[in-house]
Amino acid sequence: MSKVTKERLFNILSARHENNKYSRLSSIPSPDSFKDIEKATKRIKKAILSNEQITIVGDYDVDGVVSTTIIVDFFKKLNVNVKYIIPNRFKHGYGLSPKIVDMIDEGLVITVDNGISAVDSAIKLKDKNIDLIITDHHTVGEDIPKAFAIINPKQKDCNFPFKEICGAQVAWYLCASIKKELNLQIDLQEFFDLLCVAIIADIMPMTKLNYTMVKHGLKKIKISKRPAFIKINEIMQKEFFVSDDIGFTIAPKINSAGRMDDASLALEFLLSQTTTEADETLQILEDLNNYRKTLQEDISQKANNISNSNDNAIIVWGEDWHEGVIGIVASKLSNSYKKPAFIFSIKDGIAKGSARANANINLYTIINKTDDLLLGYGGHKNAAGLSLKSSNLDEFKTRINELLNVEKEELHIEHDVLGELDVSCVDLDFLSIIEKFEPYGLENHKPIFRISNSEVLKSQLFGRDRNHLKLTLNNDGFIFEALRFHADRKILDDNIDLVVAINKNEFRGQVSPQFLIQDIL
Numbered sequence: 001m002s003k004v005t006k007e008r009l010f011n012i013l014s015a016r017h018e019n020n021k022y023s024r025l026s027s028i029p030s031p032d033s034f035k036d037i038e039k040a041t042k043r044i045k046k047a048i049l050s051n052e053q054i055t056i057v058g059d060y061d062v063d064g065v066v067s068t069t070i071i072v073d074f075f076k077k078l079n080v081n082v083k084y085i086i087p088n089r090f091k092h093g094y095g096l097s098p099k100i101v102d103m104i105d106e107g108l109v110i111t112v113d114n115g116i117s118a119v120d121s122a123i124k125l126k127d128k129n130i131d132l133i134i135t136d137h138h139t140v141g142e143d144i145p146k147a148f149a150i151i152n153p154k155q156k157d158c159n160f161p162f163k164e165i166c167g168a169q170v171a172w173y174l175c176a177s178i179k180k181e182l183n184l185q186i187d188l189q190e191f192f193d194l195l196c197v198a199i200i201a202d203i204m205p206m207t208k209l210n211y212t213m214v215k216h217g218l219k220k221i222k223i224s225k226r227p228a229f230i231k232i233n234e235i236m237q238k239e240f241f242v243s244d245d246i247g248f249t250i251a252p253k254i255n256s257a258g259r260m261d262d263a264s265l266a267l268e269f270l271l272s273q274t275t276t277e278a279d280e281t282l283q284i285l286e287d288l289n290n291y292r293k294t295l296q297e298d299i300s301q302k303a304n305n306i307s308n309s310n311d312n313a314i315i316v317w318g319e320d321w322h323e324g325v326i327g328i329v330a331s332k333l334s335n336s337y338k339k340p341a342f343i344f345s346i347k348d349g350i351a352k353g354s355a356r357a358n359a360n361i362n363l364y365t366i367i368n369k370t371d372d373l374l375l376g377y378g379g380h381k382n383a384a385g386l387s388l389k390s391s392n393l394d395e396f397k398t399r400i401n402e403l404l405n406v407e408k409e410e411l412h413i414e415h416d417v418l419g420e421l422d423v424s425c426v427d428l429d430f431l432s433i434i435e436k437f438e439p440y441g442l443e444n445h446k447p448i449f450r451i452s453n454s455e456v457l458k459s460q461l462f463g464r465d466r467n468h469l470k471l472t473l474n475n476d477g478f479i480f481e482a483l484r485f486h487a488d489r490k491i492l493d494d495n496i497d498l499v500v501a502i503n504k505n506e507f508r509g510q511v512s513p514q515f516l517i518q519d520i521l
Contacts, residue, residue: 060258113167206441
């Protein structure tokens with residue numbers, strides 16, 4: 001098989017997008033294909049014209065905070081004053097909970113990035129004579145809340161052509177529908193800076209509509225007039241933004257508020273009116289994010305120590321593990337063990353859990369099959385939240401492992417390599433081809449390559465804790481270095497096969513390609 005050269009790389013990557021019918025912003029689907037969107041829009045118009053109180057209920061993760069920011073900012077542009085509530089994970093629980101309903105006495109309620117599982121709360125609002133409009137993207141369960149209107153592409157009878165969008169996109173589409181109904185002069189592309197953060201943070205497939213929106217959004221961040229993004233630009237000093245900048249730097253800062261304290265802080269940051277305001281809230285988010293990292297390391301270690309790599313899924317729990325970080329720990333363990341991971345925190349006999357999977361299984365469907373053991377659950381294919389009595393944990397663990405036994409064949413994760421790499425052609429041009437096809441993400445992975453039969457010339461551990469690996473290798477007479485972060489041992493083999501990604505390394509003004517080891521085969 002011929003090796004991957006620059007020309008071949010370009011052809012492979014451009015082929016991924018050649019059938020994208022949404023490649024231009026002018027060709028993205030219009031709002032009116034959403035079920036109930038017209039009904040919701042007319043109800044909102046009525047509320048605006050009759051000066052009714054409108055309350056927005058968001059969620060505490062990045063998608064929820066961004067959804068809330070978009071809709072609040074949109075109403076501000078209309079000079080319509082709305083109330084907004086972002087639940088506190090520790091006080092109120094998730095989304096439109098009964099505790100949140102207690103805080104609302106009148107008017108119209110619009111949920112963003114939540115609500116599709118709020119069956120009891122919907123009844124409570126109806127009893128108070130309050131209309132509810134749900135905008136959400138999570139999987140629709142058996143029980144559907146009795147709401148005035150539900151806008152969710154995953155409803156069976158919704159004709160929106162692209163189902164895998166995040167909550168912020170649904171909220172944005174509602175704004176687009178209101179703009180059309182009221183005949184407003186508002187540029188909705190101004191929200192793309194925010195939108196792309198939510199799409200990436202919520203791990204939506206980076207294809208079709210999402211690919212186009214994020215591509216435009218990453219450019220928008222660079223020229224954004226939002227004080228929050230002006231501040232981020234100042235700090236990050238990027239020539240242009242790529243999806244990893246959002247996933248590894250921006251999103252975790254926004255997420256840290258809801259994880260460690262209260263997500264309203266992140267909302268405050270994104271809605272900042274001045275750079276001074278943005279600077280102050282960013283400092284707080286920075287501190288919370290650092291605190292999050294410390295806790296996460298601690299729980300990861302504890303979880304790792306009690307994990308059994310022979311099980312079909314990693315399912316572990318501990319007393320009072322911080323609820324705000326178990327999702328990240330689940331993600332980390334799912335990646336390192338290459339199987340689904342469920343991490344639970346036990347408090348007062350109740351186990352609250354986060355599940356993550358990076359295999360081609362549907363987490364939501366599997367969890368659904370254990371619902372007789374659960375107090376509640378929700379989520380989608382790759383991520384879910386659930387709770388149960390701690391006395392049921394052992395039974396839950398057994399059942400999940402049995403269910404996954406049936407799907408064992410599908411659980412094997414193949415590295416999605418583009419082919420055998422011609423190492424000698426990796427230079428700055430090679431890097432710029434990879435960058436040209438940004439953004440990468442789910443279902444549109446960043447290119448990774450196989451390098452077979454390299455001679456190990458040198459193997460050394462580096463870093464403060466000596467937990468990173470640097471290899472000097474010879475492949476067909478071409479000498480190169482490859483790094484693996486978070487590695488605990490040197491390589492003792494003479495010859496190895498690798499899976500690598502190629503990254504941009506910027507050091508003291510010098511830019512060079514860097515080989516990052518994904519796996520040693």
